[in-house]
Amino acid sequence: MKKFQNILTQIENHLGCLTLNRQNENNALDIKTSKEVYEGLKELEQDQSVRVILIQSNQKFFSPGADIKELSRLNSSSAKAEGLFNFFDKIKEIKIPIIAAVNGYALGGGMELALMCDLIIASKEAKFSQPEVNLGLVPGMGGTQRLKYYLG
Numbered sequence: 001m002k003k004f005q006n007i008l009t010q011i012e013n014h015l016g017c018l019t020l021n022r023q024n025e026n027n028a029l030d031i032k033t034s035k036e037v038y039e040g041l042k043e044l045e046q047d048q049s050v051r052v053i054l055i056q057s058n059q060k061f062f063s064p065g066a067d068i069k070e071l072s073r074l075n076s077s078s079a080k081a082e083g084l085f086n087f088f089d090k091i092k093e094i095k096i097p098i099i100a101a102v103n104g105y106a107l108g109g110g111m112e113l114a115l116m117c118d119l120i121i122a123s124k125e126a127k128f129s130q131p132e133v134n135l136g137l138v139p140g141m142g143g144t145q146r147l148k149y150y151l152g
Helices: 031-046 068-072 076-082 086-093 109-116 131-135 143-151
Strands: 007-012 015-020 052-057 061-063 098-102 105-107 119-122 127-129
Touching (some): 015 031, 031 086, 061 109, 098 109, 105 109
Parallel strands (some): 015 052, 061 105
Antiparallel strands (some): 007 015
């Protein structure tokens, strides 16, 4: 398996595990991490032994969402040029089931990543929020559209 900087991947008993591992940033989702998440999912999908993929975290944050430091240096044209949301849009290409295991905070883009999965398993400590709406922003990865499928 390929070595990644911000995620860990492993396979055990037909289960492909992708662990968000950007510890110094509480698993904030920057462009590089979003690319690694997609590449890790594709790699796990291509392994014939994997029947389902689990996305999880290794700390109290599943993910707080977008990396604010990265966003502060981007404007709309540079965000588009650098592919800010390109890789998350490709997650729908994965053909095997993806489960999000959320234990802790899944905020903004972290919640949207969980919503992209086929199933969410949340602990009692899980907290979901789209705080960007309090700033007058629309969730950038389709969170409002996906949320209706989970809430009805």
